[in-house]
Amino acid sequence: MFGFGLIKxxxxxxxxxxxxxxxxxxxxxxxxxxxxxxxxxxNPFSFLKSHPIDGLKSxxxxxxxxxxxxxFPRFRGQEFNWYEDxxxxxxxxxxxxxxxxxxxxxxxxxxxxxxxxxYDIDVFDIDIGRxxxxxxxxxxxxxxxxxMGSGFEKATEKREELVIAVDELRSADKRPSTWFRPxxxxxxxxxxxxxxxxxxDIGRHEKPTKEELTExxxxxx
Amino acid sequence: xxxxxxxxVFKFIYCHLVSSNECVDSFRILGSGFISExxxxxxxxxxxxxxxxxxxxxxxxxxxxLIWGERRLIGxxxxxxxxxxxxxxxxxxxxxxxxxxxxxxxxxxxxxxKFVFVLAPVLMVIPVLMIFAVIPxxxxxxLTDLNVGVLFILAITSTNTLSVLMAGWGSGNRYGIIGGLxxxxxxxxxxxxxxxxxxxxxxxxxxxxxIKVIESQTIPFAIFQPLxxxxxxxxxxxxxxxxxxxxxxxxxxxxxxxxTEYSSMKFGLFFLGEFMATIAAxxxxxxxxxxxxxxxxxxxxxxxxxxxxxxxxCVFIWFRATFPRLRVDQIMELAWxxxxxxxxxxxxxxxxxxxxxxxxxxxxxxxxxxxNWIIFFVSLWIFGKLLGPKPEQKxxxxxxxxxxx
Numbered sequence: 120m121f122g123f124g125l126i127k128x129x130x131x132x133x134x135x136x137x138x139x140x141x142x143x144x145x146x147x148x149x150x151x152x153x154x155x156x157x158x159x160x161x162n163p164f165s166f167l168k169s170h171p172i173d174g175l176k177s178x179x180x181x182x183x184x185x186x187x188x189x190x191f192p193r194f195r196g197q198e199f200n201w202y203e204d205x206x207x208x209x210x211x212x213x214x215x216x217x218x219x220x221x222x223x224x225x226x227x228x229x230x231x232x233x234x235x236x237x238y239d240i241d242v243f244d245i246d247i248g249r250x251x252x253x254x255x256x257x258x259x260x261x262x263x264x265x266x267m268g269s270g271f272e273k274a275t276e277k278r279e280e281l282v283i284a285v286d287e288l289r290s291a292d293k294r295p296s297t298w299f300r301p302x303x304x305x306x307x308x309x310x311x312x313x314x315x316x317x318x319x320d321i322g323r324h325e326k327p328t329k330e331e332l333t334e335x336x337x338x339x340x
Numbered sequence: 341x342x343x344x345x346x347x348x349v350f351k352f353i354y355c356h357l358v359s360s361n362e363c364v365d366s367f368r369i370l371g372s373g374f375i376s377e378x379x380x381x382x383x384x385x386x387x388x389x390x391x392x393x394x395x396x397x398x399x400x401x402x403x404x405x406l407i408w409g410e411r412r413l414i415g416x417x418x419x420x421x422x423x424x425x426x427x428x429x430x431x432x433x434x435x436x437x438x439x440x441x442x443x444x445x446x447x448x449x450x451x452x453x454k455f456v457f458v459l460a461p462v463l464m465v466i467p468v469l470m471i472f473a474v475i476p477x478x479x480x481x482x483l484t485d486l487n488v489g490v491l492f493i494l495a496i497t498s499t500n501t502l503s504v505l506m507a508g509w510g511s512g513n514r515y516g517i518i519g520g521l522x523x524x525x526x527x528x529x530x531x532x533x534x535x536x537x538x539x540x541x542x543x544x545x546x547x548x549x550x551i552k553v554i555e556s557q558t559i560p561f562a563i564f565q566p567l568x569x570x571x572x573x574x575x576x577x578x579x580x581x582x583x584x585x586x587x588x589x590x591x592x593x594x595x596x597x598x599x600t601e602y603s604s605m606k607f608g609l610f611f612l613g614e615f616m617a618t619i620a621a622x623x624x625x626x627x628x629x630x631x632x633x634x635x636x637x638x639x640x641x642x643x644x645x646x647x648x649x650x651x652x653x654c655v656f657i658w659f660r661a662t663f664p665r666l667r668v669d670q671i672m673e674l675a676w677x678x679x680x681x682x683x684x685x686x687x688x689x690x691x692x693x694x695x696x697x698x699x700x701x702x703x704x705x706x707x708x709x710x711x712n713w714i715i716f717f718v719s720l721w722i723f724g725k726l727l728g729p730k731p732e733q734k735x736x737x738x739x740x741x742x743x744x745x
Contacts, residue, residue, distance in 0.1 A: 122720060125663070132662045135419040142421045149424065181428050 148186040155182040190269065192297040192309055195252045198268035199245055200295040201288040202318040205264035208238030212256035212265055220246040221256060240285055247273065248281035257299050263322040266295035269310035295321065349481050353390055358383035391483060395472055403615045407434040410615075410657050417661035438608070446604035449512055456510030461606045463503035464613035467496045471620040474550055478633045478642030482551070489550035490542060493624055494535050497579060500617065501527040504581075504588060504598050507610070511601035519597025522668060523588040526578060529675040530585075534575035536683035540568040540690045541628050554632035558702065562629040564709050566716040567686040569629045571679045576621045577659060578671070581614065584663035585671060622652035678723050689715050 150158070155177040156166035167174035176182045208225035222245075225238035257265050268291075275281060293314045297304035302323050303315070315321055358380045408423070408431055415422025423430035448457055474489040476482035486492050501524055508520020542548060544564070545556040562569040578585040589597035599610050626632060626648045635644035666674070689712060697704045 122724065128662045129658065132417045132658065136413075136416045138419065140416070140419050140421050144421070144424075149428075179428065 143188045144186050145188050146185060147183045149181050150177065150184055151180040151182070152177040155184060158184045187311065190309075190311055192269075192304060194269055194271075194310075195254055195267045195296055195298050196269045196271045197247055197273045198270045198283065198291050199247075199256075199288065200266040200268050200291070200293050200315075201243070202264050202266075202293075202321060203240065203289060204318045205262045205322060206240065207262060207264075208240055209261065211259040211261060215255050215259035217253065217255060218249055218251065220249045222246075243285040243288060245283045245288075246281065247283055248278050254298055263300065266300060266321070267298045269294045269296045350387060350391065350483070353387045354383055357386055395483070396469065399469060399472065399616055399619070400612070402619050403612055404434040404438065406615050406619060406653065407437065409653075410660075413654065413657045414661045417658065441608040441611075442605055444604040444607075446606065447601075449601050451512030452601065453510040453512065456506045457601075458606070460503045460507035460510055461602065461609035461613070463506065464500065465609055465616065467499045468613055468616040468620050470496050471624065475620075475623045475627060476551055476554065476632060476645075478640065478645055481642060485549060485551050488548045490538050490548045490553065490628070493550075494531070494538065497617075497621075498527070498531050500579070500613075503613075507602070508598035511598070513601045515594045515596075515600045516598050519588045519590075519594045519600070522594075523581065523598065525668075526585065526587065526671055526675075527581075529672060530575045530578040530679075533571050533675060533679035533683045534579060536680070536687060537568045537572035537575060538628060540565050540683070540686045543687070543690050543694060550627050550632075554627055554634060557631045557634060559705055559709060560629060560631035560634075564705070565686055565690060565712050567682055567689070567712065567719065570716075571683045571686070572625065572629065573655075574674075574679060576625060577656065578675070580617050580621055580656070582618065582656060583660040584665050586665060587668055587671060590665060618653060618656055619649075622649055622656065626652055673727070678727055682719060682723065685715065685719050 152163050152166070152174070155170075155173065156163045159166055159170065161169065166177075173182045208223065210223045210225070213219075213221040213223045222242060223240065224242035225240055227238055252267070254267055257267055270292075273281070293316050294310040295303065295315055296310060297308060300321075303321065308315070411433070412422040412424075412430065423433040426432045426436055448454065471493055473483045474486050474492055476485075504523040504527070505520045508516040508518075508523070510516075541553060541561050544561065545553040547553065547556075557564075581588050587593075587597075589599060594600070599607060602610060626645065630648045630652070632648075633641035633645040635641070693708045693711065697708065700708060
């Protein structure tokens with residue numbers, strides 16, 4: 120009948136009205152009592168006891184909990200993950216960077232002998248404000264020492280604050296992206312779930328021991 | 341003044357101010373009036389001023405609530421959330437909007453006709469406020485009982501056309517002029533089906549007074565004459581410039597139509613006028629077609645009116661969330677080729693039924709309702725055949741668009 124399409128259209132929007140929304144309310148979300156209790160991993164009564172203010176808010180659906188969007192593990196984000204124990208200071212990353220924003224200064228190291236001569240890092244600045252996250256530095260790294268990060272919350276007010284210094288790289292959370300690192304991706308690793316502190320797990324091959332190095336580089340020659 | 345004194349609200353305030361013979365003790369709670377009856381005109385004026393204050397502020401708060409409700413509801417209709425950050429459930433969002441609008445720079449273009457330019461937004465708001473004067477918000481809760489109430493509403497709403505045209509002309513902008521002219525063409529066309537749909541109601545009620553119309557609705561007229569209700573609803577949506585009839589301010593074609601050059605509080609007044617018009621039109625539809633404050637007496641009549649009112653506003657929001665905008669020629673075609681004839685059929689049907697049963701009982705009313713529904717479906721089917729999509733022409737060539745491979 121004429122005009123039946125209009126009613127069909129009205130029914131479609133009405134179904135949306137009743138059904139769920141698909142908005143991700145990053146960074147925080149307002150929820151009711153049961154969802155808030157589930158977030159704090161308590162039952163509703165003990166949640167009301169332990170969090171009285173949030174509990175009262177949650178009764179009218181206004182308790183604030185954190186919510187993050189789903190994130191693909193290969194997402195190339197900010198804060199490069201750098202494992203100093205793997206780094207030889209070869210500066211491949213700096214050479215291959217198309218924008219030339221990685222700055223490395225080294226001095227010859229004594230103890231940290233890996234394949235060939237190793238250097239200790241003095242300066243490792245990455246100017247993330249000019250970075251385009253192409254990931255060529257990560258591809259170039261011969262020892263899997265540099266990884267893309269998975270964060271996306273580095274908004275600052277000054278450009279200078281966007282330069283990541285070496286201390287920041289050392290102390291940052293180790294949540295590497297699995298981009299160009301199939302060995303991590305195969306273990307179905309999610310950056311949001313856990314940190315990867317151990318530098319043994321992160322590379323394609325174990326770091327050679329001192330005996331192996333001595334065998335390879337001293338005794339064979 | 342006698343019609344005014346029928347109103348409970350008016351009498352309540354008046355009797356606290358004036359010690360008059362008309363006041364019964366049931367109207368006094370806080371003691372007798374302190375103005376002697378000799379100066380009752382002062383009490384009359386003060387009462388009027390208080391009521392005007394209540395009404396205007398109520399309308400403003402209603403607009404704020406509607407802005408919030410509309411944004412929330414449209415969000416939910418499109419499976420998203422709508423504003424939810426500023427205050428619980430985002431209820432302070434319209435307050436922030438209002439403050440922002442007031443503090444914007446007030447620009448008037450050099451080419452504008454200043455007098456017309458400034459007057460237009462004011463003319464947009466005033467008629468809408470005047471509609472509330474004749475609307476009964478509950479049993480005996482009204483400002484005036486005009487004996488030409490329906491006519492008054494139809495007359496007052498049509499002045500909106502003038503303000504839209506003034507805004508389009510005065511701003512000296514091509515988009516504005518096009519928007520204004522489109523508005524005139526559309527609003528004038530839709531006045532006719534709107535008025536004719538109201539004629540069916542008036543025929544049944546036997547009076548132009550809104551109170552009488554409500555009292556005569558044993559069966560709500562929306563059920564009794566569906567054809568009249570449908571045409572009035574469509575015409576009212578068009579009169580409000582709301583989607584799907586928002587060609588006057590079509591964003592994708594005309595930027596903002598007649599509002600293009602307006603900024604700051606002048607724009608705010610247009611916004612206010614439009615949203616207030618939605619509220620007022622919903623109230624009018626509730627009074628004319630949904631039985632006003634009538635309903636089972638479980639809850640007071642005012643609540644019945646409020647519930648119907650809010651539901652009607654939600655229907656307008658629902659339309660806006662669903663339907664895409666029509667083209668200009670399609671809108672004119674709908675008005676002149678479909679709605680106009682449908683209202684005429686409605687009037688004819690109601691008039692003939694009134695001739696057959698001049699003083700109907702409840703049973704006869706239901707029989708009339710059944711006949712009206714049959715007429716409704718048959719006429720819609722016929723008009724669908726005449727005006728609806730034609731997949732094939734007479735010579736058998738398909739008019740459906742076939743994508744070339």
